[in-house]
Amino acid sequence: MKKTAALSVDIVVIGGGSAGLSAAFRAAEQGVRVCVVEYEKLGGECPNWACVPTKAMLKAASLYHTMRRDGARFGVRAKGLTLDVHALMKRKDAVVDVITGSGKRMRKALDEAGIEVVRGRATFTGKTTISVGERVIKAKSFIVATGSREYVPPIDGVDDVPVLTFRDAVSLKRLPESIVIIGGGPVGCEFATFFAKCGVRTTLMHIGPQLLSREDAELAGMAAERLRDVYVGLVPKCKVLSLRKSGKRVCVTYQSGTATRKTVMVDAVMLATGRRPNSDGLALEKAGATFDAEGHLRIDAALRVAPRVFAAGDVTGEWQFTHVAHHAGVLAADNAVRSLRHAPPKRMRLDVVPHVTFIDPELASVGMTAEEAVSAGCAIDIKRFPVGALGRAVVDGKREGMFKVILDQSSGKILGAHLLSDRAGxxxxxxxxAMHLGARWDDVASMMHAYPTYSEVIPAAMG
Incomplete structure (x- = not known):
């Protein structure tokens, strides 16, 4: 067999997801020759299996749930209301297709930008070379954007039962009658909302005392109540001890705190226990990269992991959000190009990272929680306003929620904000x-806001 000729480029981007594609296009715009290595679908997990399909599924579930529970209150009645899972999934696939173009649109854009795409898995063979199957690629700089993978906790029997991951859940042909979801982060909470609103008996088990542990404790507690309100059973401080097959069902043995062990029989179990950087098999140590005690890449503020290697996105283990990946991909590309031109690098800023958990109502946050601000030695003021007092919330019948803003006591600058509300995102x-521009809270809150809107919560919190 004839061996494929070696390819030589300026920058190789390993991974064709959110971070990788942002990096590739940014680098190509600056006139360097770029190659992308990817073994799965272009676009990565967010548009194909995660953010986009789950939001399409949540939209359908929310419509069904609203019609069942609240339709009559608004004077809208429907007889024989049913959930057509096949049609729900068909629309989800159509949404994904519109956004991704089935991968063809992205491939065309890469071709038009002069970016070569090599299919396969990359492995570093030295500081300036990688291999992809039989092909050798040489580059002056590399950007690693290989994303993350599901973490499977060491639960007795986990390998012996058919547990679902989020990829499985967005591809179901039929819904189970009952499900246990293990993990109380955003993924677990969003899928719990979906299944419960579709009428599936849903139990969410999470290891800590607080659901959504990275969020403001007060609002996370309110979010937990809202999940219970859509019939999600919550089991906090929970350790899942074992999973056993019992016919077509699964027996889950668990312990909550110091309580007696219990078992529950369900039709399905889903893991939402977090993700780990996807760096196995890359042989990054051959490029000069090092790892900490937990196996995470050591990375500096310029996103550099080795003299010629940068990293962006979930593989870094930092803030695993698509918008952060896009931003980091652009910065990694800028710094890779700047390294070729012997220019000083830019630094990554993570002090203003808005993020949203798409439950009902949405929980959105940016900046520090009150607890984090106090731990950092800040003297703070806290402003609150109940969402239910807003005219728009009354009109929509969506009165649950709270707005909370954390201010620096001396400067009036915004340290963080947290909102549980419809349209919080x-x-x-x-x-x-305002935080990005360094504005004071009273400058923002004194601006006129249209009535009736949810945005009025900002001046309302001014008092």
Missing amino acids: EVIHEVAL
Whole structure:
């Protein structure tokens, strides 16, 4: 067999997901020759299996749930209301197709930008070379953007039962009658919302005392109540001890705190126990990269992991969000190009990172919680306002929630903001922009806001 000729480029981007594609296009814009290595679908997990399909599924579930529970209150009644899972999934696939173009649109854009795509898995063979199957690729700089993978906890029997991951859950042909979801982070909470709103008996087991442990404790507690309100059973401080097959069902043995061990029989079990950087098999040590005691890449503020190697996205283990990956991909590309031109690197900023958990209502945050601000030695003021007092919330019948903003006592600058509300993911960006620009809280809150909108929560919290 004839051996494929070696390829030589300026920058190789390993991974064709959110971070990798952002990096590739950014680097190509600056006139360097770029190659992307990817073994799965272009676009990565967010548009194909995660963010996009789950939001399409949540939209359908919310519509069904609203019609069943609240339709009559609004004067809308429907007889024989049913959930057509096949049609739900068909629409989800159509949404994914519109956004991704089935991968063809992205491939065309890469071709038009002069970016070569090599299919396969990359392995470093030296500081300036990688191999992809039989092919050798040489580059002056590399950007590693290989994403992350599901973490499977060491539960007795986990390898012997058919547990679902989020990829499995977005591809179901039929819904189970009952499900246990293990993990109380954003993924677990969003899927618990989906299954419960579809009428599936749903239990969410999480290891800590607080659901959504990275969020403000007060609002996370309110979010837990809202999940219970849509019939999600919550089991905090829970250790899942074993999983056993029992016919077509699964027997889950667990212990909550110091309580007696219990078992529950369900049709399905889903793991939502977090993700780990996807760096296995890359042989990054051959490029000069090092790892900490937990196996995470050591990375500096310029996203450099070795003299010629940069990293971006979930593989870094930092803030595993698509928008962070996009931002980091651009910065990694800039720094890779700057290294070729012997220019000083830019630094990554992670002080203003808005993020949203798409439960009902949405929980959106940016910056520090009150606890984090106090731990950092800040003297703080806290402003609160109940969402239910807003005119728009009354009109929509969506009165659950709270807005909370954390201020530096001396300067009036915004340290963090947290909102549990319908459309919270949109509203939070006004506060994020203010933080990004270094604006004072009273400058933002004194601006006129349209009535009736959820954005009025900002001046309302001014008092």
